[in-house]
Amino acid sequence: MTSGKSVRIAVLFEPGKKARPVWFELNRRQHRVQETTYHWQDCVGERQLLHYAVSDGDALYELVFDPADQSWTIHSQRTE
Amino acid sequence: MPDHRVILHLDMNAFFASVEQQANPELRGKAIAVVGGGGRTVITTSSYEARARGVKTGMAVWEGKRVCPELIVVVGDNRKYTYTSTRINEIFREFTPLVEAFSVDESWLDVTHSLSIFGSAETIAYRIKARILHQFGLRCSIGIAPNKLLAKLASDMKKPDGLTVIAPENVARILEPMPIQELCGIGKKMQRHLNMMSIYTCGELGRCEEGRLTRKFGIVGRRLKQMGQGIDESPVIPFGEEDAVKSVGHSRTLDRDIDDPAEIRRFLLQLSEMVGSRARRYGVSGKTIHLYVRYADFFSSWGKQTTLKSYINRSDEIYRAAISILNTVALEQPVRLLGVSISGLKHQADQLPLFEDERKKLWATQAMDTVNQRFGDMVVTLGSLLPDKESAGSHVIPPSWRPDGIKNIDII
Numbered sequence: 001m002t003s004g005k006s007v008r009i010a011v012l013f014e015p016g017k018k019a020r021p022v023w024f025e026l027n028r029r030q031h032r033v034q035e036t037t038y039h040w041q042d043c044v045g046e047r048q049l050l051h052y053a054v055s056d057g058d059a060l061y062e063l064v065f066d067p068a069d070q071s072w073t074i075h076s077q078r079t080e
Numbered sequence: 081m082p083d084h085r086v087i088l089h090l091d092m093n094a095f096f097a098s099v100e101q102q103a104n105p106e107l108r109g110k111a112i113a114v115v116g117g118g119g120r121t122v123i124t125t126s127s128y129e130a131r132a133r134g135v136k137t138g139m140a141v142w143e144g145k146r147v148c149p150e151l152i153v154v155v156g157d158n159r160k161y162t163y164t165s166t167r168i169n170e171i172f173r174e175f176t177p178l179v180e181a182f183s184v185d186e187s188w189l190d191v192t193h194s195l196s197i198f199g200s201a202e203t204i205a206y207r208i209k210a211r212i213l214h215q216f217g218l219r220c221s222i223g224i225a226p227n228k229l230l231a232k233l234a235s236d237m238k239k240p241d242g243l244t245v246i247a248p249e250n251v252a253r254i255l256e257p258m259p260i261q262e263l264c265g266i267g268k269k270m271q272r273h274l275n276m277m278s279i280y281t282c283g284e285l286g287r288c289e290e291g292r293l294t295r296k297f298g299i300v301g302r303r304l305k306q307m308g309q310g311i312d313e314s315p316v317i318p319f320g321e322e323d324a325v326k327s328v329g330h331s332r333t334l335d336r337d338i339d340d341p342a343e344i345r346r347f348l349l350q351l352s353e354m355v356g357s358r359a360r361r362y363g364v365s366g367k368t369i370h371l372y373v374r375y376a377d378f379f380s381s382w383g384k385q386t387t388l389k390s391y392i393n394r395s396d397e398i399y400r401a402a403i404s405i406l407n408t409v410a411l412e413q414p415v416r417l418l419g420v421s422i423s424g425l426k427h428q429a430d431q432l433p434l435f436e437d438e439r440k441k442l443w444a445t446q447a448m449d450t451v452n453q454r455f456g457d458m459v460v461t462l463g464s465l466l467p468d469k470e471s472a473g474s475h476v477i478p479p480s481w482r483p484d485g486i487k488n489i490d491i492i
Contacts, residue, residue: 053103
């Protein structure tokens with residue numbers, strides 16, 4: 001599973017609502033987000049990171065937005 | 081306005097597991113267990129589906145899989161849980177400013193003065209449940225009672241998704257047959273002592289002669305009798321007004337049991353750095369250093385402390401003090417857990433050291449703290465910790481965790 005890899009992404013910003021990832025590209029394949037299943041934030045030093053757990057219908061991905069450098073990365077979900 | 085207090089106790093049902101099930105729809109309705117990071121595979125919590133199959137907190141993963149072969153193991157993410165808990169406590173504060181977070185998944189609310197605005201306590205409870213379900217998809221159990229002790233007891237009576245009211249007129253009837261171990265504050269050891277006195281139910285505890293209890297337990301005896309009667313005058317203490325913390329500490333269960341002295345010293349250095357870094361962030365230093373060791377058999381442990389002549393908060397000084405304690409003990413078994421704390425705290429005096437070497441150490445520490453505060457804990461750390469930097473953080477949400485930060489630091 002991919003961890004901390006930058007992704008090309010389309011996100012919908014609507015007034016009064018949380019940002020909503022619409023699709024992202026991983027390994028040159030576009031994944032359309034079916035559902036944002038969870039959202040949370042955390043801080044690394046002074047940087048606040050926004051986490052989105054999203055499903056494309058097949059698998060679950062964690063997308064992370066860093067407002068400091070306007071970057072989106074994809075992180076792994078670990079289950080055994 | 082009621083003639084008694086109205087307290088709510090909210091308990092998020094199987095909190096960590098429920099958050100994981102919400103985050104991953106594939107896990108919903110399934111038996112899952114949440115484990116901490118690292119090589120240890122002890123179950124931190126499990127879903128109700130897993131509990132129904134016999135999976136219990138504290139079991140090793142292999143034990144869990146033995147009783148429930150389809151058990152799905154999820155590595156927990158404390159950031160997800162603390163963020164969710166903080167947001168949930170914000171919902172509580174929309175109903176009353178008197179919110180006391182007991183832990184990451186439990187809070188008390190004193191809604192006595194909110195009833196004229198929101199209606200009954202049941203209305204408040206249902207509204208809170210609806211908000212949490214709508215925002216996070218999570219369920220909670222709520223107890224409503226005239227005090228904290230009974231509200232907690234009530235929330236434990238129906239899980240998951242319960243709402244239980246203990247009205248003042250029903251307290252005696254409910255407590256009469258209730259086993260004493262159901263009361264918050266009566267652990268296994270206390271239960272054993274009380275059972276030896278032929279006290280098994282709250283009714284029996286409440287009727288017991290106070291002198292008999294105080295002779296056995298000292299001043300706690302009076303409190304025990306009151307608990308048996310359902311009396312608890314303790315207030316709901318909102319964040320910032322609670323008793324101050326008297327120490328700063330970290331402990332860590334190691335990924336595997338270790339007996340190599342060099343490895344033990346390395347973990348002690350890591351803990352000392354974590355303690356020192358936190359103490360410096362709070363601007364405190366301490367005189368008493370405490371070292372705690374738990375052995376591989378889980379049940380044997382020891383703790384020793386030393387009090388220094390001067391106050392310290394630099395990681396290397398804490399480490400040296402911890403090592404000096406360790407050197408006085410011959411380890412009997414491999415080590416499972418290590419803990420370091422400093423106490424006897426006072427506000428740090430910014431006094432420049434007299435000697436240049438000491439001044440350089442102070443400046444290096446300050447530079448390291450500045451970088452870490454900006455870019456994250458342990459981004460810059462001691463060279464000897466580097467190979468294990470990935471697992472440098474504590475995997476446990478500390479008891480001192482609160483929605484708005486860490487509890488007050490006590491000073492002398």
